[in-house]
Amino acid sequence: MSPEPTSIPVLHSTALYSAAAEALAGMLPTTSPVTAVLHSGTRDASMLQGSGELVSAGFVGQHSADVLLSVAAPMLGGAPGGPGSLVSAADILRPALEAATGVLGAGVLSTDSAVHADAMLGDAETVCFELHSAGKEIGFFAIRIRNNEPNQLPAGSALEGREDVASRLGRINNVEMALTVEIGRTRMSVRDVLGLEPGAVVELDRSAGAPADILLNGRLIALGEVVVMDQDYGVRITQILDVNEGLA
Known part of the structure; x- marks a missing residue:
């Protein structure tokens, strides 16, 4: 007798999971539109057999979550991330993962997060969608939304929101995050990227002398100017951005 299909957890509204899956499907770089259909069968490690490009990520924010995405390599133009490849599967699929976790509110997405795929698929709190x-069928998307612990202050307290954020961040004080300084960026087709050679000049979208962006795990948090310190580059902070500015 085959096992009973795993029911959808009631940790959050099913609409939240569906919205994440639909946002992801709309951003996948495939030649044909992608639809996300709720997977009604069992979720276990057998889903990983013969799976395509597999990328996992962790999201920490208003709602925290683990996500797992598998897409057939031919749908992504081959097998990204192979020897000598300039782009990885995580690079190609990150915009789709950002779209999915974007429906959960403000937060930070990391594809370096250690998510165990087989354990996540076997977790009753994981919701899975066929793509x-x-x-x-070209793959699947799985998402597990974690509850952030509620604060102990009375509801409606003026300090309630502030203490809630502080308590959540306090638990990850020792977690290392990637701080990046960006002097500009541009968009290029894969064809142009593959055609780059030593000596080529790439024009950026930033004028000379403009402040550099300082990003924490890909999120803009401050502006600064590049300096030289004992023959090493550094950055002098000139402006700290608030949450809304960083999301703009």
Whole structure:
């Protein structure tokens, strides 16, 4: 007798899971539109057998979550991330993962997060969606939303929100995050990237002398100017941005 299908957890509204899956499907870089269909069967490690490009990520924010995405390599133009490849599967699929976790509110997404795929698929709190394109299944998307511990202050207290954020961040004080300084960026097609050679000049979207962006795990948090310190580059902070500015 086959095992009973795992029921959808009631940790959050099913609409939240569906919204995340739909946002992800709309951002996948495939030639045909992708639809996300709720997976009604069992979720276990067998789903990983013969799976395509597999990327996992962790999201910490208003709602925290673990996400797992598998897409057939041919749908992504081959097998990204192979020897000598300039782009990885995580690079190609990150915009889709950002779209999915974006529906959970403000937070930080990391594809370096250690998410155990088989354990996550076997977790009763994981919701899984099949990804379909051009009449066939091309992969799956799994998401597990974690509850942030509520604060102990009375509801409506003026310090309630502030203490809640502080308590959540206090638990990850020792977690290392990537701080990046960016002097500009541009968009290029894969063809142009593959055609780059030593000596090529890439024009950026930033004028000379403009402040550099300082990003924490890909999120803009401050502005600064590049300086030289004992023959090493550094950055002098000139402006700290608030949450809304960083999200803009």
